[in-house]
Amino acid sequence: MALYDLAGARDEGLLDDLVTFAAELCATPTAVVSVVETEAQVFLSRTGTDLEGTPRSQSFCAHAMQGARTMEVPDATQDARFADNPLVTGTPHIRFYAGAPLTTREGIPLGAICVLDAAPRDGLTPFQTRGLEILATTAMARLETRRAAREQREQRKSAARARAALADSEMRFRTLADTMPQMVWSTLPDGFHDYYNARWYEFTGVPSGTTDGAGWNNMFHPEDQERAWQVWRQSLSTGEPYQIEYRLRHFDGTYRWVLGRALPIRDDAGQITRWFGTCTDIHEQKLALEEREIISQELSHRIKNIFAVIGGLIQVAARAHPSLAPLASDLRQRIAALGRAHDFVRPHSPRSRPSVHQDSLRGLLDELLAPYQSRPGERVTITGADVHVDDRAATPLALLFHELATNASKYGALSTPEGQVIIDIDTRGTQSHIRWQERGGPRVDAEAKPEGFGSQLIELSAVRQLGGTISRNWPVEGLELLLEVPTASFSRAHRS
Secondary structure (H helix, E strand, C coil): CHHHCHHHHHHHCCCHHHHHHHHHHHCCCEEEEEEECCCEEEEEEEECCCCCEEEHHHCCHHHHCCCCCCEEECCHHHCCCCCCCHHHHCCCCCCEEEEEEEECCCCCEEEEEEEEECCCCCCCCHHHHHHHHHHHHHHHHHHHHHHHHHHHHHHHHHHHHHHHHHHHHHHHHHHHHHHCCCEEEEECCCCCEEEECHHHHHHHCCCCCCCCECHHHHHECHHHHHHHHHHHHHHHHHCCCEEEEEEEECCCCCEEEEEEEEEEEECCCCCEEEEEEEEEECHHHHHHHHHHHHHHHHHHHHHHHHHHHHHHHHHHHHHHCHHHHHHHHHHHHHHHHHHHHHHHHCCCCCCCCCCCCCCEHHHHHHHHHHHHCCCCCCCEEEEECCCECCHHHHHHHHHHHHHHHHHHHHCCHHHCCCCEEEEEEEEECCEEEEEEEEECCCCCCCCCCCCCHHHHHHHHHHHHHCCCEEEEECCCCCCEEEEEEEHHHHCHHHHC
16 A cells, blocks of 8 residues: 555555545535545545544545445444444444445555445435546555655666765775776676776776777687687687686786786576776786796706616626625616606706606506516506595605515516516595506415515504505415505605
């Protein structure tokens, strides 16, 4: 009912002329325009009574508004619906009632315009009935007009509030964006750039608006422009987040590395309505990373040379002491294995980088065991899963598998032309299982279980450094060894 601004209609007396005319038309002392609400009926306009409304339970109009035509009650004391009504048994002692319904354009009953008398009557004449219904139509039209005016006012207020909220939001956004250290920008759904914050113009030094649309790409280094366009087009076509590093022209004419990022904003239907992005100056960090990479490569290269120097010193010492030659040869081989492991996981330049993945356990094993076969898979076969490794695990793994390969070449499967070694890698939950099996070598004496420095080295690498366990079997076909290691021990990535 609030849509009809009923209080306003009552206060301004818009319906007074209608109830006055209704009373005159029907020759009754009282006439009312009544709106029936959930708990009560309200008199929007009245003549001949001081009442402003009644409880709904006492309302005659609550019955009248349910019909399509005028409802008449000749004598309320004789009507079962109203005989006990307080308005009938007490003041104002209603006897005669006639009411024409007020119905909205949506067909909702709203109330009635009615006439009342304290004396019974036979009813209205056809002329009076028709006149009362015309008055009801007129009253409803006035209420509808009031409703439309109210809706327009509410719409104007709502639009004004929306504009104010938008302006406030825009001001807050611009204030926030202009105080951020990053360059902030936004685009339409098709990628048309239509906003940059103050930081963008401070960084680039270009006049405001000159990089709108597609002009932004001209700010990139010529070598980065096509790549930036490709990544941006990919994001626009798929809706995927945009991220790229490129060189952006600074106001001093130089190019500085920046990190560009953008995310789409979607509506309730999932359609992209805007893109918001940032550009972050990472020039110093980029240069620092490059310098650190160069230093790391240089240090690692020198460490590799140290392995070669130590190997050379051992060889020189062995020449001076021929009796130590077997021990020296064994030591040189272990150092060479450590050197290969280090070379596999150390930082590389594009020219020195190995062809296999440097974070691959299988790649490391291929590198370590390459000296024992003329071509891949000829004597040593690696099957199963792969595990990520880094420099922490490379050293103990190198010592462990070098020792196993050395023993196999001296006493086991690799000591004969037909011998084979099969290494199977399996990951189960948080554990990795590596099985070493020798086949085709000399028959193994089950009583001969070698215990020496090599076995101690294997235990040291597997148990103390990798936190794993080792179990050995010596079937007649050859040694079978099972290494169980927590997968997290192989690299820092698994620990994090």
